Amino acid sequence: MGRAPCCEKMGLKKGPWTAEEDQLLIAFIRQHGHGNWRALPKQAGLLRCGKSCRLRWTNYLRPDIKRGNFSKEEEGTIINLHEMLGNRWSAIAARLPGRTDNEIKNVWHTHLKKRLKNYQSTSNTKGQTVTEPKCDSNASSESNTMNSGFESSEYASVSPQDSSSELSSVTDLTGLPNNVVIKDESMDTSETFPQIDESFWSEKLSTGNSTTQSDFAGSAEELQFQFPLSSSMTASIGSMEHVNEYNFNIDDDMEFWYNLLIKVGGLPEL
DNA sequence: AAGACGGGCAACCGCCGCAAT
DNA sequence: GATTGCGGCGGTTGCCCGTCT
Structure with missing residues (x-):
């Protein structure tokens, strides 16, 4: 046309x-x-x-723009969300109140991507399986094994080398509000994430204009998904203040996701 | 001191989805 | 159903400024 x-x-x-x-x-x-x-x-x-x-x-x-450098928590959030969402900058920005998609995109390209690359090359030399993030707009389901991409000393309380399939090994980005880690590159989680859209997460994870950890703590549920290479999955749900972990070992993924959503209040119980 | 170079960031461009007609 | 107009999004560009030589 x-x-x-x-x-x-x-x-x-x-x-x-x-x-x-x-x-x-x-x-x-x-x-x-x-x-x-x-x-x-x-x-x-x-x-x-x-x-x-x-x-x-x-x-x-815009009056609600937060200017200035990104905090380490914000950077960690961006990296985690980028793992989950790909280059969907506006979706990422929706979870970082006061930050714009343009700003996040710039930060990603100028700082975080490099850090990620450095991390990956370091990991590769240690014989780890590390995949390049797919920058695909449909990448909400993308999964990989690079954890947060941060140097462990800087952000993660668990070093990347420690990645086993146990909960304790899920990379912890020291109190990030929406700490989601998806692993297992062989798995297409798009089929297992059918109802989790952006509005759900933004409603669950953001409260008003604040981005402080305490604001997230009351409302929400930090989700950590971990997919070991076995056919079963393990997940934990931790709150910010106290880690109330729920462990799932399931083979039937749809039932798992449904139950998980009920747990975090995203779906009414039938 | 000055030119070259590179990084960071604001702004532009083009495409897409959606609603209205 | 086709067309049009608009807002929004992501990719890219180009300028500015700091650092290096």
Whole structure:
């Protein structure tokens, strides 16, 4: 069909935003909101396309943006979520209040990916089975054996070399709120994750605007999934303050997931 | 001191999904 | 059902700035 470009380039400004433009945008959105991005620049007196305005607002001007360096916990969360979700930056950002998808994407490409690579090469030299993360948009089910990708001394209380199939060996990212570790590259978990969508996790794992551990602690359930190479699976559910672990050893995966969701309050009991 | 280089980050581009018509 | 318009998303680009030589 062919779409027209998002905005006619003629007369529209590109490049870095000036303080004046920022003020115009903020003032307009404060007064009128941003119902229609395409119409907004004209109404606000900006020579920008709507897309540019939306991006500037969502990535920089929004009042709830948290600026500054990422904490180690945030970085750990990103790595874990990236393992789980792949390059779905907006989904990852939804779990890190105050952080934007763009910011997370930049952090990933500039810092975390390198760290992951270093970790992997280190692991490989130690004879571990380590897989490259698949950056596939359908990667919510991706699984691999690289744990968090952090140097163990920095983030994980259990060293990567210790990875056995027992619960104690699940890499613990020292109190991360949504600590999900999926292992076993031979397993396609997309078939066993049928009902776990993003809204479920964000509802379960985020509370308001805060990202502090204590905020997560009350509401939720840190999930650690571990798939040993056997046909059975082992999982633990730990809260932030006290690790209430539930151990499952099951062969029938669908029943397992359903029961697990009931446990964490994601499904009503029948 | 100055030019080269590389990293970090803000912004742009193009595609996709969805709702409205 | 087809078309159109919009918002959103992820990939990519290009500028700025710090470091190196």
